[in-house]
Amino acid sequence: MTTRFPFSAFPNGWFRVAYSDELPPGGVKPLHYFGKDLVLFRTEDGKPQVFDAHCPHLGAHLGYGGKVNGNTIQCPFHGWCFDRQGECVKIPYSTKVPPKAKIQPLPVCEFNGLIMVYYHSQSEPPSWQMPGFPGWNSLDWTPFLRKSWKIRTHPQEMAENAMDTAHMLYLHGQSFRAIEKAEFEIDGTVLIQRLRPKYRLSIFRELGIDAEGLVEISCYGLGIQVSYALVKTVIEFHTLTLFLLTPIDEEFLDVHVLISIKNVLNKAITNTLRSKIMAENSHNLHQDIPVWENKIYYRQPLLSEADGPIMPYRYWSKQFYSYLPEKKSSEFLSA
């Protein structure tokens, strides 16, 4: 329990911990997420795995000097080897392995260049899987441009920001007056908000282009937001923006923004547009950061009728927290 928020700093769900291209076969990387020291490695057959970092023997951190040996990771201190399930399968100087020689593995999946971990505060197995995103690697779309920040906030707040349509007008200066009522859809662990704006997206303001289109924001738990935007002007622009939010500790969040756009006209124009859209996103994020880093969380906020679907979002998000049996979830997230 954090002091800033009336719920755990670490909601349950899938979270990005690395990019695939950071980890070749045999690669080992120390990580620190969810307030824990972790080790990420890729076995020689190409599969990524994440363990609690410390060796059960005498506590060495496997991420500093540990080596992949076939499909095991070998501790740098005395050479004990652990298979993908975390079982110790070899002690180089002993024929017997103590039965308790095991490290806790975390569920991992890899898709579209992302390595994701399923975090659960009670170490329960994943109750849902990440859907595939078949369009992401298509040749019609650019590779993702990436940028990252360390921000003193909570994934609950950053995802709520996407529901808070009123702040887009006021804080970010976007004209949402012509927006039709947002469509809001919940399918288990996925929440989708669809906006059909008729406005000038600020990215096009200096070009003087009126735009109308569709913005569809999909939240997959609290760690992944995928925002697809279609902007229709003389031609059509399609943008995919990923916000990947992983709690580092009780205070800070690792925030990654990835942008891909569908090819338009030629490569130079496409890449210029992609950079401009990243610059616009960064600009917006820098307007949000001082608010996030200093705000407090009201369980029962005073909302106007024209605010976005903040309370339905909060109600949906309750499923990602484990509550102590003696506490009711409504004490944490009033809806």
Ligand code: FES
């Ligand atoms: S501390 Fe890991 S093998 Fe001894």
Ligand SMILES: [Fe+2]
């Ligand atoms: Fe914002």
